[in-house]
Amino acid sequence: MDAPDPSTSSYYVSDDFYAGLVDEFSGWQTPERAISDAALRESCARFLALEARLLDQDRFDDWLALFAPECVYWVPGTRDGDPRREIAIAFDDRRRLEDRIFRLNTGEAWSQRPGSRTTRMVSNIELFSTGDPEIVMARSNFLTVEFRAGATRIWAGWAGHRLRDATTHWRILVKQVNLIDYDQNLRNPSIVL
Amino acid sequence: MTELPSINGAASGPAYDYDRLVFEDRVHRVLYTDPRIFDAEMTRIFGAVWVYLGHESQIPQVNDFVTTRLGRRPIILVRDSDGVLRALYNRCTHRGSTVCRETRGSAKSFQCGYHGWTFLNSGKLNGVPWPDGYADNFSDEKFNLAQVPRVDSYRGFVFGTLNLDAPALVDYLGGVAGPLDEWLDRHPGGKVALCEANRLKFKGNWKLLYDNSADGYHVVFSHRSLLAMENRFEPDSDKGMAFYRSSPDSAPMYVRCFANGHHFKDKRPNVEDRPGALWDIEGPHPGMEHFEASLRQRLGDRADRALDLASSEPVNINVFPNLHILGNHVQVSTPVAVDETDTTWYGTAVVDDDGALEGTVDAINALRMRTQESFPNFGEVDDLANFEQIQVGFLAEEDEWVYMHRGLGIPGRLKVDDEGAITGPPTDEVFMREHMKVWKRLMTAEPRIAITRTV
Ligand code: FES
Numbered sequence A: 001m002d003a004p005d006p007s008t009s010s011y012y013v014s015d016d017f018y019a020g021l022v023d024e025f026s027g028w029q030t031p032e033r034a035i036s037d038a039a040l041r042e043s044c045a046r047f048l049a050l051e052a053r054l055l056d057q058d059r060f061d062d063w064l065a066l067f068a069p070e071c072v073y074w075v076p077g078t079r080d081g082d083p084r085r086e087i088a089i090a091f092d093d094r095r096r097l098e099d100r101i102f103r104l105n106t107g108e109a110w111s112q113r114p115g116s117r118t119t120r121m122v123s124n125i126e127l128f129s130t131g132d133p134e135i136v137m138a139r140s141n142f143l144t145v146e147f148r149a150g151a152t153r154i155w156a157g158w159a160g161h162r163l164r165d166a167t168t169h170w171r172i173l174v175k176q177v178n179l180i181d182y183d184q185n186l187r188n189p190s191i192v193l
Numbered sequence B: 001m002t003e004l005p006s007i008n009g010a011a012s013g014p015a016y017d018y019d020r021l022v023f024e025d026r027v028h029r030v031l032y033t034d035p036r037i038f039d040a041e042m043t044r045i046f047g048a049v050w051v052y053l054g055h056e057s058q059i060p061q062v063n064d065f066v067t068t069r070l071g072r073r074p075i076i077l078v079r080d081s082d083g084v085l086r087a088l089y090n091r092c093t094h095r096g097s098t099v100c101r102e103t104r105g106s107a108k109s110f111q112c113g114y115h116g117w118t119f120l121n122s123g124k125l126n127g128v129p130w131p132d133g134y135a136d137n138f139s140d141e142k143f144n145l146a147q148v149p150r151v152d153s154y155r156g157f158v159f160g161t162l163n164l165d166a167p168a169l170v171d172y173l174g175g176v177a178g179p180l181d182e183w184l185d186r187h188p189g190g191k192v193a194l195c196e197a198n199r200l201k202f203k204g205n206w207k208l209l210y211d212n213s214a215d216g217y218h219v220v221f222s223h224r225s226l227l228a229m230e231n232r233f234e235p236d237s238d239k240g241m242a243f244y245r246s247s248p249d250s251a252p253m254y255v256r257c258f259a260n261g262h263h264f265k266d267k268r269p270n271v272e273d274r275p276g277a278l279w280d281i282e283g284p285h286p287g288m289e290h291f292e293a294s295l296r297q298r299l300g301d302r303a304d305r306a307l308d309l310a311s312s313e314p315v316n317i318n319v320f321p322n323l324h325i326l327g328n329h330v331q332v333s334t335p336v337a338v339d340e341t342d343t344t345w346y347g348t349a350v351v352d353d354d355g356a357l358e359g360t361v362d363a364i365n366a367l368r369m370r371t372q373e374s375f376p377n378f379g380e381v382d383d384l385a386n387f388e389q390i391q392v393g394f395l396a397e398e399d400e401w402v403y404m405h406r407g408l409g410i411p412g413r414l415k416v417d418d419e420g421a422i423t424g425p426p427t428d429e430v431f432m433r434e435h436m437k438v439w440k441r442l443m444t445a446e447p448r449i450a451i452t453r454t455v
């Protein structure tokens, strides 16, 4: 049997998947797991800059192509919570991420009319190893300046990327976006973070 | 109980003649723009009626508390050491600082950070540093924290009012308790637990949200992108809110208005009355196919009911002025300023104390969390952006009126039952006309407002 297509069905977001996710995103920024390989760090920094640029350029479909087929875009509304028991600001599997982009592309998402213009700064990149040599975790800080409807404002926080095929062809398995104001009432959180 | 002097004066608001601002078919823009009206609302509306403060599941144990607001007043909602639900003013009786800066937790007492006065979680003053420097002995209850004199809970929903003449909570709710009961009773044990929230804010007046809360007219326009998204795989399918698509008034859903400004948009008649029907119209959600397959395997033909619990209940139950039960959400709106409002969409989880769900409650909730994230992410953001555009439009000072006359004057369009509830088609603006009548009545009344410090 062919594997189900995660763009049209969501079989991979299972109990085991959630349990793995919670596990992978707890306690991963440890000195023992820090990666100092300069070439790898440089390659990863270039990838994160590319990701930021594609979003700044509204190239959402190209941004989507950076994700692995079975992926998650996750903006938690708590620290160290479990998405099975809590609402997140966003928890998108592959299909919902495509939904998100589809909706923005309709031109009828009023929260994005006029659309936001963004400039994203990504810095303080640190890499950490995982049990799988093919997979690394990247921590980076972000500062996203958003201009929309006459006003400029800032989104800030840090992102945790779980990345595959580290050496040649980076793909995002999970992007976790941790806003510094994750627990506050947010005005128009309709841009992709 | 301290009865406060008549609110004539600072809180009485501008000397508007409300008869010239609120008509049967329209209201004046200043209702949404004048900070003096907003200030008066904080007493005459939010001080005078039962206001939703929080849910008992947020403070399940003795000594648990959450901070909340009654209008703008900072409040600590606490289950005190004796188990009594209290809404304490989060304001030190010495010189006025808040005494609690956390959003939730468990505490037997609260100590003010400024000079260290300490209050028990009943509100009673428990101690002041170096009391020999005071001539008082502090036995006077005037140094206890102020608290909302009337706090009551309806099936877990905790409300408070400052108005000594307000009816009992259950009478204030009146007819809207019926839909609330039905919403609760679809869950095992007739209850839910609040969980984390999509917290949103908009730069607009709080009434813009209430005016939209039973509005079936805006859906196909405001939520065009969401409707397209929910049905992107099969454009003619009936997922999500597709029942609005053609002519909403010819669908069997309806809006019902109750006394005191509460209303109910009931979309359930659009959906077949059988187990699994709610699940069948859910749009795509993360984990949907996996959890459906596993629930069907575990529960057989009982899986449909379990899947319905993960599905959004097609109702909007609006309790004036700040509580909305929408789908599975408990949505709370909180005024911040005349042109700024917070709206917090608490998720709710299914609780299965009796094992009625045969050990599947965690799977149901894993699915239910994702179904609940959809509308705030892909629908509400557009509503709030539209409300902000209304607030911008209101800057056109000479163009004074906001119309709400859809349906008005069309014979036979509305039905009134024996209890006085008014039922109309889902796009009718009768719900807004009704809550605006209540608004005007409240703004021109003199509520008997009080706080208490008696413990
Ligand atoms: S203001 Fe609270 S102790 Fe002084």
Ligand SMILES: [Fe+2]
Pocket: B218, B219, B222, B223, B379, B383
């Ligand atoms: Fe809406």
